[in-house]
Amino acid sequence: MILQKHDILNLDRQYRVHLINHLSGVKGAHLIGTRSADGISNLAIFNSVCHVGANPASMGFLLRPLTVERNTYSNIMENGAFTINHISLQYIRDAHQSSAKFPKDVSEFDHLNFTEEYFSDFYAPFVKESHISIGLTFEEELKIALNGTIFMVGQIDFIKVKDEFLEETGHLSFGPQNSIGVSGLDTYYELNRIARESYAKAPK
């Protein structure tokens, strides 16, 4: 099937949202942990975490437009700290449930099977059940003019990795026991490694 712009505009609204949300395919699903100035911790699932750079070590993620209150955004703006936590297969349902609209004075940690954990003086909560977690300090935000979506960038301060997933080369081994994927906002995927390729060289 080939759809052009006018076909897309004429699709049933819900059908179009599903289709467009799924076009980018499967991405990693992560829980982002933050904490308000009042000390209320927050946990929310995101599907847009990206590598930004190795030096300075940095990562980013997309945040929906600020047309409603976004605790993740306001907490990061209050104190600059956030964590990115991988999700293992057994926690899909709890992770998905973090997408519900919990009131701002309620911590998702009190309602889901996740435990908050703190390291050193880092302000944001890590998810104890995650085998791969990263603590970051907010660096910058970039606003997409088209629809107000925000790309948030942070520098990496902390890496928590269970030793068994860290290879001698620095590569991480992903699988159902430590990381899952998601397409759109609702469909979850298991990830199984199939190949590692060497650095590609152009033909002579």
Add this chain to the structure above:
Amino acid sequence: MILQKHDILNLDRQYRVHLINHLSGVKGAHLIGTRSADGISNLAIFNSVCHVGANPASMGFLLRPLTVERNTYSNIMENGAFTINHISLQYIRDAHQSSAKFPKDVSEFDHLNFTEEYFSDFYAPFVKESHISIGLTFEEELKIALNGTIFMVGQIDFIKVKDEFLEETGHLSFGPQNSIGVSGLDTYYELNRIARESYAKAPK
């Protein structure tokens, strides 16, 4: 293992690059197709394609800093058109090979097992072998001050989807026959659907 900022800075350079590149986990791997003003087509693999919005229908991806010539970037700037093409399992090696530095006057389509395909008057090439492809028109670029990485945004003009992967609801079914994942720049993953969750509601 817990690494703090000074530990990360002291890691062996190559080890650090692998580790930081892998922290974001598995993301979809896509081939981005473009064509220069001279008509030379280009194909390159990316691991950072994201959903931006359903209305206007838009997607984005991260482009490494412009410290070396980036054909994908310069082609998009010349004529605004690019395609995002999913990769099926059998094409991993060819897709990976597109990351090699081909000369600007050489088309990757001439050296890899991919066929360029054009629709209507859309300037950028689609990958015939992809079962899910999107044609986009450049909308805006956002430059990350920290390291010069660029987030490119485009509006969706064309969707090419093989009917068997399009569900009645507008969801797409992903699997080895139409889409793969990648962690870092070298490790490829098979994606298998395990659950679809309904819209999450907060506790009363």
